[in-house]
Amino acid sequence: MEPTQTHWVEIHPLIVRVTHWVNALAILIMVTSGWRIYNASPLFRFRFPNEITLGGWLAGALQWHFAAMWLLVLNGLVYVTYGIVSGHFRRKLLPLWPRAVLHDVLEAFRGKLVHDDLSRYNAAQRAAYLAIIFCLIVLVFTGLAIWKPVQFQEVAAIMGGYEGARFLHFGAMALMVFIVLVHILMVILVPRSFPTMITGRTRRAS
Amino acid sequence: MKKRSMETSLAAQSPALIRSIERRLFLKRSLSLGALALLSGCELTDDEGVQKMLTGMSRWNDRVQGWIFNPHKLAPEYPESAITKPFPFNAYYSEEEITEVDGKSYRLELSGLIRDKKPWTLPELYALPQTSQITRHICVEGWSAIGKWSGVRFSDFLARIGADTTAKYVGFECADDYSTSIDMATALHPQTLLTFRFADQILPPKYGFPMKLRIPTKLGFKNPKHITAMYVTNEYPGGYWEDQGYNWFSGS
Numbered sequence: 001m002e003p004t005q006t007h008w009v010e011i012h013p014l015i016v017r018v019t020h021w022v023n024a025l026a027i028l029i030m031v032t033s034g035w036r037i038y039n040a041s042p043l044f045r046f047r048f049p050n051e052i053t054l055g056g057w058l059a060g061a062l063q064w065h066f067a068a069m070w071l072l073v074l075n076g077l078v079y080v081t082y083g084i085v086s087g088h089f090r091r092k093l094l095p096l097w098p099r100a101v102l103h104d105v106l107e108a109f110r111g112k113l114v115h116d117d118l119s120r121y122n123a124a125q126r127a128a129y130l131a132i133i134f135c136l137i138v139l140v141f142t143g144l145a146i147w148k149p150v151q152f153q154e155v156a157a158i159m160g161g162y163e164g165a166r167f168l169h170f171g172a173m174a175l176m177v178f179i180v181l182v183h184i185l186m187v188i189l190v191p192r193s194f195p196t197m198i199t200g201r202t203r204r205a206s
Numbered sequence: 207m208k209k210r211s212m213e214t215s216l217a218a219q220s221p222a223l224i225r226s227i228e229r230r231l232f233l234k235r236s237l238s239l240g241a242l243a244l245l246s247g248c249e250l251t252d253d254e255g256v257q258k259m260l261t262g263m264s265r266w267n268d269r270v271q272g273w274i275f276n277p278h279k280l281a282p283e284y285p286e287s288a289i290t291k292p293f294p295f296n297a298y299y300s301e302e303e304i305t306e307v308d309g310k311s312y313r314l315e316l317s318g319l320i321r322d323k324k325p326w327t328l329p330e331l332y333a334l335p336q337t338s339q340i341t342r343h344i345c346v347e348g349w350s351a352i353g354k355w356s357g358v359r360f361s362d363f364l365a366r367i368g369a370d371t372t373a374k375y376v377g378f379e380c381a382d383d384y385s386t387s388i389d390m391a392t393a394l395h396p397q398t399l400l401t402f403r404f405a406d407q408i409l410p411p412k413y414g415f416p417m418k419l420r421i422p423t424k425l426g427f428k429n430p431k432h433i434t435a436m437y438v439t440n441e442y443p444g445g446y447w448e449d450q451g452y453n454w455f456s457g458s
Contacts, residue, residue, distance in 0.1 A: 060260075
């Protein structure tokens with residue numbers, strides 16, 4: 001590629017890059033400490049290996065979980081407010097047609113899905129990113145129901161009561177972790193998308 | 207702004223240089239991410255600075271929970287049919303090590319900011335007006351169980367002994383060497399009961415004979431059993447689990 005034929009364009013605004021990485025850190029802490037908390041009283045017949053959990057013991061894990069929740073929620077509020085007010089969500093994540101999502105997911109399985117233009121998300125990406133936002137909202141509200149089942153008992157009632165909220169909290173975590181793993185796999189398959197999420201810029205033919 | 211314009215001019219001049227800088231940046235990022243992943247959760251938590259930050263956040267969460275706490279908000283109550291059977295035993299020791307308290311020689315000792323510090327015998331406590339509740343006990347470990355407790359409304363008892371209800375804390379010492387403390391707002395909550403009965407029977411040793419403070423607005427470990435002494439104070443008293451890192455307020 002000749003230098004004269006390309007130029008740099010910013011495709012990820014600074015606020016999106018910062019909130020993306022803060023969110024990644026917050027999720028890493030919340031998920032690994034959450035696994036340790038789960039281990040204290042498992043809902044299913046398995047535990048997470050302690051080596052991949054955070055906190056050392058239940059009290060430590062709870063300290064991490066209830067510290068990082070502020071990071072997750074405050075950062076999430078900045079991101080969602082920006083996304084709605086600036087039109088970022090409307091431009092980047094919408095519209096979302098189920099048929100297009102199905103088509104793109106099938107293409108991805110056949111290894112044919114293209115993501116040449118990093119500034120535009122295909123339907124599978126839009127669905128994945130919206131699903132992560134949705135999972136995080138469910139995680140926050142089920143988390144509130146588990147943390148404060150008396151003070152926020154109206155929230156807890158919507159989330160299936162205290163015990164129901166524990167299962168929903170786990171389910172939303174599992175779905176989110178799955179999408180994040182697919183997301184990381186996709187970044188490995190399209191490696192140039194990684195520095196772009198740091199610098200915000202990509203090279204484009206003039 | 208200034209930085210960006212410098213970068214754009216650099217980009218125009220030497221894309222190869224930018225490419226190499228970017229590669230280096232990429233490598234550095236992946237290396238530090240890798241280093242973070244190698245640190246086990248335990249080592250990270252034991253780091254002094256990290257521990258200080260976590261303790262600070264826990265103190266902040268105590269304050270936030272104090273603000274969230276609504277003295278008029280009642281914990282949901284359940285029908286008899288919802289009671290969990292058998293109700294789980296839980297303590298910092300095993301079921302074989304349960305403390306046996308002698309009811310005949312038992313005295314509840316009072317100290318601190320209390321006007322009438324006369325110790326109470328069990329018959330005296332049993333003679334006070336009693337009330338019942340069927341509520342959900344939620345353990346810090348995550349599990350929950352519904353049980354029925356009966357006893358004296360704690361706010362009535364505090365009024366009877368002339369406790370200074372403008373003080374910050376009520377602390378408890380227990381026959382099983384357990385201790386804990388609560389905020390005054392929670393102590394005065396209408397559902398906070400000094401209980402002597404579980405499932406309509408005198409509290410068996412495993413559920414805390416002769417008395418358990420039942421607080422449906424707090425996690426299980428904030429509900430002391432086998433209470434032998436209580437005091438009212440303005441100095442933070444801590445507690446058995448609280449001193450080891452569990453959140454002090456631990457409200458539900």
